[in-house]
Amino acid sequence: MFFSKKLKKFKHVKHCFFSKKGGFSSGIYRSLNCGRGSKDSKKKIRKNLQVVCGKMKINRKNLLLMHQTHSNKVIVINKKNRNSKNFKSDALVTGLENLALGVVTADCVPILLYDVKNKVIGCIHAGWRGAINKIIENTLKQFKPNSEIYACVGPCIGKKSYEVNMKFYKNFIVKSNKNKIYFSKKNKEKKFFNLRKFVSDKLVSLKVNLDHINFDTFSEKSKFFSYRRSFKLKEKDYGRCISVIYLSKFSQN
Secondary structure (H helix, E strand, O other): OEOOOOHHHOOOEEEEEOOOOOOOOOHHHOOOOOOOOOOOOHHHHHHHHHHHHHHHOOOHHHEEOEEOOOOOOEEEEOOOOOOOOOEEOOEEEEOOOOEEEEEEEOOOEEEEEEEOOOOEEEEEEEOHHHHHOOHHHHHHOOOOOOOOEEEEEOOEOOHHHOEEEHHHHHHHHHHOHHHHHHEEEOOOOEEEEOHHHHHHHHHHHOOOEEEEOOOEOOOOOOOOOOHHHHHHOOOOOOOOEEEEEEEOOHHHO
């Protein structure tokens, strides 16, 4: 369990970036796999999510999760849709009390947000596709103009582990020549990509108060699941870690 020093200061929110430890799954999913889209036992995933809720001291029905597709779609949770079981998006935002928002990742960037002034929370799943197609910008647009937003960028794949080809590189350069700063050369055919910095710079440019849980999910095998590591090991699937932010009932504080 990992915590943002900045988010931890606010009494109306709880949050946690969970590692892969402390759950019920086995094999390649060992042990706290929270990826409902994985091929792990659905029963074990439910038990793992219950562990997460127990650690956070929240009711499972109040933890809202997404069906993530590397899109730039954001859903705002309100009284009308809060009971939906099918949020197809890569970011969630809500000002409703007693709700928790969760994001699952395995190399992509989990981002947790809190607007201190307006008591609004959010979470973002930012892989390279979502990030380049403005999932972060789209999420911040859902907050009020007078917002004072604090955010934490969680564990994700590190630059030294993120080897990409020239086609990948050109996807970013077509968008802006300034994106060259996020790449370094490995050889004539490969580069390394700094996803954390790419995402962080976007948040900073949008006037977000930022801190980091700075781990490389690929290299920290004992702590985190990693899509890229599983692919290199030729495993058939991979687990997902969860990151959660919860907005408490104000009357209880």
